[in-house]
Amino acid sequence: MPERDVLLSVDKVGKSFDAGRRGFLGLGRKRHVRALDDVTLAIGRGEVLGLVGESGSGKSTLGRLIVGLDRPTEGRITLVKGRAVDLGAQMVFQNPMGSLNPRQRVRDIIAEPLIVHRVGDDIPARVAELLRQVGLSADIAERRPHEMSGGQAQRVGIARALALDPELIVCDEPISALDVSIQAQVLNLFAEIQERTGCSFLFISHDLPVVERLSHRVAIMYLGRIVEIAETAELFSRAAHPYTRALIESAPRLEAKKRDFRPVEGEIPSPIDPPKGCHFHPRCSMAFERCRIERPAAHEVAPGHLSCCHLNEPGLSAFASTKVRTDAAQ
Amino acid sequence: MAAYLKRFLARPVAAFGLVVLALLVLAAVFAPQLAYQDPYDLAKVDILSSRLAPGTPSVDGYVHWMGTDDQGRDLFSAVLYGLRVSFLVAAIATSIALVIGVVAALAASYFGGKVDATLMRLADLQLAFPSVLTALVLVALLGSGLEKVIIAITAAQWAYFARTLRSAAVVERAKEYIDAARIMKFLSLRIMFRHLLPNSIAPLTVVIVVEIASAIALEATLSFLGVGLPITEPSLGLLISNGYAYMLAQQYWLSVYPGIVLLLLLLSVNVIGERMRQLNSPWVEQ
C-alpha cells in the first residue's frame, strides 16, 4: 500500500440533528437523529476513498460536513492547507440539473468562482480549458442547464468543482441519476481527472461495482458508523464484517444468472432510535449476547484493514480470513 | 419577452386591459399638455364657474366637457392630474414595499431558523389586519399628507411581497445549486441576490401588478375619507369625496366621472394581473 500524506482527517466526528419532541403539546423528551456516531477516517493525497452505505448510513451527511455545509456536533475535521486559493473541499452532486443555477449560462457557472475569488488573469481561457478537460465542446458554454442532457450537466458540475483547483472533491452519488450508458462515460472521466490532476476524491455511492472500479480504499457505513475500511481488492475479496458481506452478496451481478437471492433479514433501523450495542445485531445472522450490549471496537484484521465486529477480535480470526461467497450461477 | 407578450395578448380581455391602461398612463404623463388648466393654479380657477354641467361653456368660452367641480376647476383637468397622483403614490409606495419585502424574504429563506421565524411572524401580524385598517391607524398616528400616505400604504403592502417571495425562495434554497454556491464560499449577499432571487421571482411579478391596483384603491379610499392627500392635490378619491355631497342635487358629474376613471384604472390593472397569473399557472387552461 503506497504511503500517502494525509490530506483530510476526520477525527471522532459525531452529528446529531433535532427531531422535535414527542408527547402531549410537544412537551415530551427531545428527540435527536444521530446521523453520525464517532466516525474516524483519513484520506491521503491523490487517493480515492469510496464511501458505501444504504439509507440512514450517514454517508451524505459526512460528505456535507467535509465540504463545510454543516458543522459536526462532536469531533474535528481537518483539511491540510494546500495550494494558493484554498477554499477547502469541493463537491459534485447527485442531481446534475439541480446543482446548476437554471438561469446561468455554462460559461458563467464555471467562471463565477474564478471571478469571485479573483483567480487567474485570463478567465475565459481557463473556462475553455476546463470545458476541454471534462470533454465538452466549446459551444456548450452558451447554453443553459435545461438545454443540456444529464450527462453534460454533470460534466459542467465537475468542471466547476475543478475550477478552484481543490485538493479534495467530494462526489455524492454523482452518477446515480444518469442513464447506464452515460454512467460509464462520466466514470471514465472521473478516473481520467484523478490520474491527471492527482486530486483526492471521496466517492460516496451505494453502488458497489462502481466504487470497486474507482477507489483505492473503501469504507462501509451503517447507521452512522464506519463498520469496515480496507483497500478495495482486500475488502471485496476478504470482507470481515457481516454487514459488508451481506451487502456484497445482496448486490445483483451480471454473471449470476437466475440466482437465488438470499437476502439479509429485517429493515434498516431508524437513526432516531438505533439498536443498542452493535447497530447491525438485529439483522445479523451471527449475532450473540455481547453484540446486544457492547459496541464493537475497530479491529485490524489485516494490515490497513479495519473491521468493527466482535467476531473480528484476535483469536476469532478464522472468520475474518474466509473469502466472501460470490454467488456463481445456480 | 416578445413570446410572452404574444401569449398574453391571446385573450381579448387582457389585450383590452393593456390598451386601456396604456391610454391612462399616457393621459397621466401628458397631463400638462392635455389639460385645459392646471388645477393647482388658483389664479386660473374662477369660483363663478363652479359646478357647471358637462358641455357648458365657461366664462372664457372653453367648453368643459366633463363639467367643473365645486371650486370651479375644470373636471377633466382635475381628473388628469388626479390620475398622476394615483400613479405616483402607487408606484412609490409599491416600490418601497417591494424592496422591504424582497430583502425580508431573501433573508428569511436564506438564513432560516430564528430569522425566518421572526420575519414571517411580523409579516403574518401585518397580514392579519385589513390594509385599510392598517393604513387608517397609521395615518391617524402620523397625520395626513403625501409622505404619510405613502408610509401607510407601504406598511400595508410589504408583507404580501415578503410572503410570496419567501415561499418560492424557500423551495430554491433547498436545491443543490445553492449548496454549491455556499461550498464555493460565495458571500451570502451574492447568493441571495444572484442565485436565489432570479429563480424565485416569477410569482412575485403577478403580485406586484395586483398590489399596484391595491395601492391605488387604498390611496383613493384614504383620500375619500379625507385623511389622505390634502385638498390642494386632487387625487381621484378626493374628487369623488368632494363631489359626493352634490349627488342628490343631480350634479352627478363631480363624483361620477372621477369614479369611472378610477374604475377603469383598477379594472385594467386587475385584468392584466389576472392574465399574468393565468400565464404563470401552466396547469390552468390558457
Added chain:
Amino acid sequence: MKQDIVLSVEALTTEFKTERGTMRAVDAVSLQVRRGEILAIVGERGSGKSVTGYSIMGLIDRPGAIAAGRIMLNGIDLRSLSEEGMRQVRGHRIAMVFQDPMSALHPMMTVGAQMVDAVLAHRPIGRRRAREEACQALARVGIPSPQDRMGAYPHHFSGGMRQRVSIAIALLNKPEVIIADEPTTGLDVTIQAQILHEIQKLVAETGTAVIWITHDLSVVAGLADRAVVMYAGRVVEEGSIAAVIDRSAHPYTAGLLAAVPHRNRDARNLPQIPGSIGNAHAIAGCRFAPRCQFARPACESRPALDEIAPGHRAACVIAGRLTRQFAEVAYA
C-alpha cells in the same frame, strides 16, 4: 409451449401528439410472456419501456394514444374492450406495481382499507372475507404482524415495506400477469434483494407471469428468464437471459453490458457508448445508428427483428456476426 403464453403483444404502437409533431414512443413492439415466466423489458430513458407497460394496462391518456397493435390476454384482445371492460381486467387479471409506492398508495387511507377496496372492486365476497384475504396477502409478502399493519397508513411504512404492500395489492385478485415498472429503483441494495427474493418465491408458488421493467441489467440477470431490450421505442434484441447477456447480438445491448462496471475490472477504461439518445425518435431507419460503431449505409432503412438463433432475435444488419468480445474491443 404455445399454449402457455399468457400475454402476447403484437406490433404495439403508441404515439404522443406534441407541439413538434407526433412522437412514436412505442414503435411496433411485440413480446410474449408465459405462465410462471419473468420477462424483463430493459432500456434507458426514452426507450419506451414504461410506455409499453402503461399501454398494456390501458393507462395511456391524452395527448397519447395506442395507434396500432393487438394486446392478447389469454385470447382476448384488450384493445377491443370498452373502458368498463378494461377496468374489470385491470387490477384483476393484470395488475401493476409502480416505481414510487408513495404515490401509488392512497396517503389518506389505511393500507387495509385500500386492499379491501381493491378486492371488492372486482369480487363481491363481502368485507370480512376481503379483510382475511388482504391479511394473508400481507403475510405472504413478508410483512410482520400483518393484522396490526392493516390499520397503518402508507407513511408509517418504510420504502421497502411500501413496495411490498404494492406487490401484495397486485397479487390480491390472483392476476395472470403482473407488470412491475422499476419497482426496486431507489431502494437500498439489501432491501432490493428482499423484494427480488419475494417475487421469485411468489412466481414459483402462484405461476403468475411477471413483466419486469428496468434499466438495471444486473437485476435482470439475476431475476428474469427472458429479456427484451428496447431503444428509442423499438425492440432491438430479445431472447433468453443467457442469450442476451452472454451472446448479445445487437451493438446497443453489447454496449450496455460492456458499460456495467463489474465486468471490466481489469480493463483500463470502461467501454462506453458515445453520445446520447438525442433525437433518435425522429429517425426512420435504425435509431441507434448515430451512436453505433458499426453503422453503415444499410442502416438507413429500419432493420427487421430477425431470428439469429432459436428464441433469440435482434434488429441489426450485422446481428449474429457480433460477439461480446468483439463489442468490448470495438468500444474500448
